Each structure stands twice: as structure tokens, then as C-alpha cells.
Amino acid sequence: xxxxxxxxxxxxxxxxxxxxxxxxxxxxxxxxxxxxxxxxxxxxxxxxxxxxxxxxxxxxxxxxxxxxxxxxxxxxxxxxxxxxxxxxxxxxxxxxxxxxxxxxxxxxxxxxxxxxxxxxxxxxxxxxxxxxxxxxxxxxxxxxxxxxxxxxxxxxxxxxxxxxxxxxxxxxx
Amino acid sequence: xxxxxxxxxxxxxxxxxxxxxxxxxxxxxxxxxxxxxxxxxxxxxxxxxxxxxxxxxxxxxxxxxxxxxxxxxxxxxxxxxxxxxxxxxxxxxxxxxxxxxxxxxxxxxxxxxxxxxxxxxxxxxxxxxxxxxxxxxxxxxxxxxxxxxxxxxxxxxxxxxxxxxxxxxxxxxxxxxxxxxxxxxxxxxxxxxxxxxxxxxxxxxxxxxxxxxxxxxxxxxxxxxxxxxxxxxxxxxxxxxxxxxxxxxxxxxxxxxxxxxxxxxxxxxxxxxxxxxxxxxxxxxxxxxxxxxxxxxxxxxxxxxxxxxxxxxxxxxxxxxxxxxxxxxxxxxxxxxxxxxxxxxxxxxxxxxxxxxxxxxxxxxxxxxxxxxxxxxxxxxxxxxxxxxxxxxxxxxxxxxxxxxxxxxxxxxxxxxxxxxxxxxxxxxxxxxxxxxxxxxxxxxxxxxxxxxxxxxxxxxxxxxxxxxxxxxxxxxxxxxxxxxxxxxxxxxxxxxxxxxxxxxxxxxxxxxxxxxxxxxxxxxxxxxxxxxxxxxxxxxxxxxxxxxxxxxxxxxxxxxxxxxxxxxxxxxxxx
Numbered sequence: 001x002x003x004x005x006x007x008x009x010x011x012x013x014x015x016x017x018x019x020x021x022x023x024x025x026x027x028x029x030x031x032x033x034x035x036x037x038x039x040x041x042x043x044x045x046x047x048x049x050x051x052x053x054x055x056x057x058x059x060x061x062x063x064x065x066x067x068x069x070x071x072x073x074x075x076x077x078x079x080x081x082x083x084x085x086x087x088x089x090x091x092x093x094x095x096x097x098x099x100x101x102x103x104x105x106x107x108x109x110x111x112x113x114x115x116x117x118x119x120x121x122x123x124x125x126x127x128x129x130x131x132x133x134x135x136x137x138x139x140x141x142x143x144x145x146x147x148x149x150x151x152x153x154x155x156x157x158x159x160x161x162x163x164x165x166x167x168x169x170x171x172x173x
Numbered sequence: 174x175x176x177x178x179x180x181x182x183x184x185x186x187x188x189x190x191x192x193x194x195x196x197x198x199x200x201x202x203x204x205x206x207x208x209x210x211x212x213x214x215x216x217x218x219x220x221x222x223x224x225x226x227x228x229x230x231x232x233x234x235x236x237x238x239x240x241x242x243x244x245x246x247x248x249x250x251x252x253x254x255x256x257x258x259x260x261x262x263x264x265x266x267x268x269x270x271x272x273x274x275x276x277x278x279x280x281x282x283x284x285x286x287x288x289x290x291x292x293x294x295x296x297x298x299x300x301x302x303x304x305x306x307x308x309x310x311x312x313x314x315x316x317x318x319x320x321x322x323x324x325x326x327x328x329x330x331x332x333x334x335x336x337x338x339x340x341x342x343x344x345x346x347x348x349x350x351x352x353x354x355x356x357x358x359x360x361x362x363x364x365x366x367x368x369x370x371x372x373x374x375x376x377x378x379x380x381x382x383x384x385x386x387x388x389x390x391x392x393x394x395x396x397x398x399x400x401x402x403x404x405x406x407x408x409x410x411x412x413x414x415x416x417x418x419x420x421x422x423x424x425x426x427x428x429x430x431x432x433x434x435x436x437x438x439x440x441x442x443x444x445x446x447x448x449x450x451x452x453x454x455x456x457x458x459x460x461x462x463x464x465x466x467x468x469x470x471x472x473x474x475x476x477x478x479x480x481x482x483x484x485x486x487x488x489x490x491x492x493x494x495x496x497x498x499x500x501x502x503x504x505x506x507x508x509x510x511x512x513x514x515x516x517x518x519x520x521x522x523x524x525x526x527x528x529x530x531x532x533x534x535x536x537x538x539x540x541x542x543x544x545x546x547x548x549x550x551x552x553x554x555x556x557x558x559x560x561x562x563x564x565x566x567x568x569x570x571x572x573x574x575x576x577x578x579x580x581x582x583x584x585x586x587x588x589x590x591x592x593x594x595x596x597x598x599x600x601x602x603x604x605x606x607x608x609x610x611x612x613x614x615x616x617x618x619x620x621x622x623x624x625x626x627x628x629x630x631x632x633x634x635x636x637x638x639x640x641x642x643x644x645x646x647x648x649x650x651x652x653x654x655x656x657x658x659x660x661x662x663x664x665x666x667x668x669x670x671x672x673x674x675x676x677x678x679x680x681x682x683x684x685x686x687x688x689x690x691x692x693x694x695x696x697x698x699x700x701x702x703x704x705x706x707x708x709x710x711x712x713x714x715x716x717x718x719x720x721x722x723x724x725x726x727x728x729x730x731x732x733x734x735x736x737x738x739x740x741x742x743x744x745x746x747x748x749x
Binding site: 012013016018020030033035037038045075076117124128130131134136138140141144151161 | 240241244309311315317318399400401404439440442443463464465466467468469470471474475479482483484486487490491494495498546550551552554555556557558559560624625626628629630631632633634636638639640641643644645646716717718721724725728731732735739741742743744745746747748749
């Protein structure tokens with residue numbers, strides 16, 4: 001509150017020096033953890049992105065569904081693509097399309113894009129979340145490590161029926 | 174508050190002499206401070222009422238509002254709390270720190286009134302358009318969700334008004350320097366406010382870059398606005414806007430420490446450097462919101478999210494030690510030197526300014542700060558993005574930290590600015606505990622819900638009526654109920670605050686305070702116990718060892734929470 005009366009440009013107290021040093025070392029550790037995990041970790045944020053318009057993407061999804069559909073769930077096609085293939089998931093108000101059936105331990109190139117507004121890809125309970133934008137095809141190289149039914153929730157507000165925009169990813173052994 | 178230097182009043186300004194501080198108070202500045210503070214409290218009241226409705230809706234057992242009204246109210250709550258309440262209070266703070274604390278005149282008060290009218294019109298327009306419906310786009314208004322054009326216009330008017338106020342603040346301190354109204358260096362609190370204002374300048378400009386194209390798109394002049402571009406510039410507004418608060422809040426922490434125990438920073442240089450780190454690096458935090466967006470590379474995300482090597486975090490870690498240390502040295506000078514912690518046990522815990530300082534710092538640091546760094550880590554963000562962990566984080570920073578600090582400071586400004594005696598002192602003494610306790614439950618409830626996958630901004634996490642049947646873990650209902658109970662307690666604390674403020678300002682005669690005293694006693698630590706800052710190191714029994722211990726306890730908590738989040742992420746599906 002009070003203006004410093006004399007010179008305030010004085011050296012640090014030794015206790016302050018030690019705290020600043022410890023804090024700085026912690027900041028360095030926080031910084032290097034990210035590149036370390038980038039090279040060694042198995043969960044990294046996907047970076048592959050393509051620009052795509054809604055019509056083109058919708059066609060890609062339709063072709064993908066035609067090719068690999070195995071079943072229907074509540075009117076939504078269930079699609080079982082082979083491992084190591086390109087998988088297309090479409091977000092729109094207020095539906096994920098189609099329902100995916102994957103194999104545990106296999107790897108897929110999962111494309112996700114939106115046809116209208118922004119959506120949020122939220123896979124539970126493994127708790128992986130990605131932002132989905134219209135006009136951008138976001139590609140995640142994904143390997144399920146558990147089997148069972150997983151909830152796919154939209155977690156970016158996308159309009160009045162946002163809370164109904166849920167689906168499943170089914171993982172078999 | 175240097176009483177020694179008398180002001181050289183500017184051309185037309187009229188002053189009154191404050192008998193408490195000896196400051197020459199520019200009457201035009203004083204009116205503007207009151208007007209902005211009143212507007213701030215009005216929007217806090219509206220936003221707080223919205224908060225009640227929202228908490229009672231997300232508390233799944235009650236589920237009060239229908240879906241459309243939930244999203245509508247959530248849009249209004251975000252704007253009123255994150256923008257209107259905070260920025261109005263900050264403008265009041267800027268006029269106080271720029272004119273009053275420097276013994277100076279506020280230049281161009283008429284322009285300041287224009288700025289005020291712009292902000293009021295803008296904020297009212299946003300609220301009206303929100304409540305009319307058709308603008309249910311959340312505070313973020315991510316394109317291509319479209320609001321009514323007047324909604325964007327309201328935000329733009331508000332931002333322009335705030336920008337004018339910030340520019341006036343800078344002009345005022347430049348003129349004050351030229352007219353020699355204060356001796357030597359500006360006080361640390363004003364220095365912190367200058368840091369806040371510099372951040373505000375580029376924040377509000379970014380806001381214009383986000384909202385002007387969105388407005389032009391809404392009225393049909395622009396064919397489209399790229400959603401990735403919008404997100405980037407929106408968050409150059411949205412995130413640093415909250416870090417204006419951060420700088421202002423830290424400045425208020427120093428002020429509360431001085432007001433309640435007579436503390437002065439142990440080392441002014443260190444505290445000022447910490448503010449400089451904020452100015453230089455904190456804007457990079459806009460990237461926190463884009464960590465799982467398509468487009469940017471790992472290098473871009475990691476560099477920006479870490480504020481270039483966490484240097485803004487270093488600033489906060491410095492304050493986390495230097496403020497308790499200032500309090501400790503002041504207390505030890507009074508003779509509380511036994512053991513490591515006697516200075517803390519013997520502190521004025523019934524004094525609202527002091528309990529505010531402790532609660533605001535603890536909740537901001539332990540919950541807000543630590544969770545912020547953790548979910549702002551590039552890879553860990555994948556397990557947090559858009560879940561309830563996000564509102565859990567920023568309710569701890571913006572509400573438990575900033576809002577509580579602003580509330581605590583008000584109790585000391587009412588006698589000075591409104592020249593009214595503070596009423597309902599007992600209530601004021603309890604208020605920080607009630608509000609802080611409630612907000613603790615709110616934040617923890619939200620974070621635990623988010624850890625179980627509960628999405629933010631979501632009307633019904635049971636997904637009732639959805640064509641495909643899915644469910645979140647049942648425990649999420651317990652954590653959301655904890656949040657709801659916490660919200661009710663915090664709102665009670667908010668009502669206590671409003672009761673004290675309204676009772677003090679609107680009842681009882683205007684009374685010139687003769688001396689600045691604590692709320693709960695007749696002491697005046699600012700004068701009676703003020704620690705002279707003479708450039709000598711506090712040695713021996715005065716060494717702030719207790720604060721260093723507290724700082725290490727905080728760091729240990731930080732390390733454990735950080736590493737356990739990496740462990741959690743390591744259990745997720747493999748993704749690249």
C-alpha cells in the first residue's frame with residue numbers, strides 16, 4: 001500500500017533466493033515433462049488435421065458405413081472396420097454417426113469432423129476428450145486397451161438437444 | 174500513501190482531503206469509482222441469482238430448469254460474472270489506484286463517464302438479448318453457433334468502454350508523474366494495477382478481433398468466420414481477461430496484508446518482478462483452450478501452454494511465498510516469534526480482511542492454481558478438456574480467489590470512498606468463511622465430477638431420452654450434489670456480503686472517518702504496526718521460516734497432484 005520510502009532495488013533475502021530457485025527448478029521440470037511424454041508416452045494429443053468441407057466428409061462417412069456395416073443400434077448403423085484402416089466418425093446436431101465396433105489391442109486411424117457446429121468428442125470412462133470443429137478432419141491414431149461398451153458423449157455445447165448427443169464405441173476382445 | 178507530498182491540483186479538478194490517509198481525493202474520480210463499484214455489485218447480484226438456478230439444475234436430484242432456460246441462464250451467468258462484475262470492479266480499482274492513491278486528478282472525467290455508459294449499455298444489452306432467447310451461445314459464442322447481432326454488439330460496446338477506461342488510467346498516471354503528485358516510485362498496489370491494465374489492453378483488443386468479425390457474420394456481411402481462428406482470438410480475450418483479475422487480485426492481497434497486519438513486502442524488487450513475469454508471459458495461456466483442437470502442432474501447444482517455461486507460474490509461486498512472508502515478518506515484529514507458526518495462530522482471524530487474504534490465497538493456490546497448471550499440461554488436457562474439471566478450476570480462481578478478494582477489500586473501501594461506517598460487522602467477520610467454505614465444496618464437487626467424465630455445460634448427465642443408452646459412473650451424482658450444497662452455502666455468503674454492503678452504504682449518515690481502523694477492532698495496523706521497509710534483511714527471530722515451510726507444503730501438494738494426473742492419463746487408451 002505504501003510507496004517504498006527508500007531504494008527498493010535491494011538484493012534478495014537468502015530465504016527468498018532459495019524459494020525462487022526451488023520454484024524455478026519445478027517450472028523447468030513441468031516444462032520438460034511434456035516433450036518427454038511426447039517421445040515416450042502412449043497417450044499424446046493427435047496433430048494430424050485436414051481441411052474438409054461438410055459434403056465431402058459426409059460422403060466419406062457414407063462410403064465407410066456402406067463398406068463395413070454389420071448391425072443397427074436404435075436406427076444408427078453399427079460399423080466394424082478392419083484393424084489399421086481409416087475409420088470415419090461424424091458429429092452433427094445431435095448425433096454421432098455411426099456406432100463403431102473395434103477390437104481391443106488393434107490400431108485404427110479415427111477421423112472425426114463436424115457437419116455443422118463445434119462438438120466435443122468425449123470417450124468415457126477412459127476419459128479422452130477432443131475438440132471437433134466443422135471444416136477440419138481431425139485424425140487420431142487410436143488403440144483401445146480395454147473391451148466393453150464405452151460411452152461417447154458430446155461435451156461441447158452444441159444447441160438445445162446437446163444432452164441427447166450420446167453414442168457408444170463397442171470394443172470386443 | 175505518502176502524506177508528505179502535497180498534490181499540485183490539475184486544471185479544473187476538485188479535491189477533498191481524506192482525513193484518514195491525508196490523500197487528496199479527486200471528487201470526479203470518486204463519483205466514477207462509486208458508479209463502477211455499484212454496477213459491479215449489481216451484476217454480481219444478477220450473476221449470483223443465475224448461479225443459484227444453475228447449481229439447482231446440475232444438482233441432478235433437483236434438476237430445476239428446463240433445457241432451454243438452463244443454457245440461456247448459463248450464457249448470462251458466464252458473461253455477468255466473468256466479464257461484467259469483474260471488469261466493472263477493476264475499472265473502479267484502476268481509478269482508485271491511478272488517481273486516488275497517487276494524489277492525482279483523473280484526467281477527462283467526462284470521457285470516463287462515456288466509457289461507463291458504453292459498458293452499462295453493453296452489459297444490459299447482452300443480458301436482455303440473452304434472456305429474450307435466440308442467443309443461447311454460452312459466454313464463448315463459438316462460431317458457427319449464432320447469437321442475435323445485438324448480443325455481439327453488446328459485448329463490443331462493453332469492451333470498447335472498458336478499453337477507454339484502461340487508456341484513461343494510463344493517461345492519469347502519466348499526468349500524475351508529470352505533475353509530481355506523488356514522491357518516488359508508485360506503490361506496489363498501483364504497480365500491480367498497472368500490470369493488470371497492460372494485460373487488459375491487449376486482452377480487450379483481442380476481444381475486438383474475435384467479436385467484430387462474429388458480429389459482421391451475424392448481420393450477413395461476412396460469409397463465415399473460421400472456427401479455429403475464432404477460438405484462438407476469443408481465448409486471447411477470454412483467458413487473459415481472467416488474468417487481469419489475477420494481477421488485480423494479487424495487488425489486493427498485498428493491500429489486505431498491509432491493511433490488516435501492517436505487512437510490507439519483504440522485498441519490493443521480487444514482488445515487482447513477479448508482476449513483470451505476468452505481463453510478459455500470461456497471454457500465452459490462451460493456448461490452454463486449444464490443446465486438443467485440430468490444427469496446432471505439439472511444439473506450438475507445449476510452448477504456449479507452459480507460458481514459455483512456466484514463467485508466469487513462477488510469478489505466482491513468488492507471490493505464494495512473498496505475501497505470507499510479509500505477513501509473517503510483520504507479525505514477528507509484534508513479538509509473535511515463538512516456534513514456527515505462532516505468528517499465524519495469533520493473527521487477526523476474526524478480521525474479514527485477514528481471513529479473506531488467507532482463504533482467497535489458499536483456495537486460489539491449492540485448488541485453482543494447481544489444477545490450472547495440471548489441466549493446462551498438453552497431454553493431460555486430453556483427460557480434462559470440457560469436463561467439469563474446467564469449471565472446477567476456474568471457480569476456484571475467479572470466484573474463491575478473485576471475487577472473495579474483491580469482497581474483502583470492499584469492507585475497507587466503504588468508510589474511505591462512501592464515507593459510511595461499516596454496518597453488520599459480525600456478519601462481515603463470518604462472511605469470508607461461509608463464502609470460502611461453500612466455494613471449496615463447489616470446486617471440489619465439480620473437479621471430482623469431471624474426473625468421472627461429467628461434461629461441463631450439460632443439462633442432463635443421465636442422458637434421459639437419448640436413443641442410445643449410456644451412463645456415467647453413479648458416484649457422479651454424489652459429487653454433483655456436493656457442488657449443489659456448496660453453491661447454496663456460497664450463495665448464503667454472497668447474500669451476507671450484499672447485506673453488509675447495502676446496509677452500510679444506504680443506511681446511516683455520511684460520516685467522515687477520522688482514522689482507518691480494522692473492522693473488528695479500533696486498531697490501525699497500517700499506521701501503528703507498519704513495517705518500515707528500510708532495506709534491512711529480517712534476521713534471527715524475524716526470519717520468515719514459517720512461510721517457507723508453508724510454501725514447501727504447497728509445493729509438495731502440487732507435485733503429488735501433478736504426477737498422479739500423469740499416472741491417470743497413462744491408464745487411458747493409446748492415442749496419437
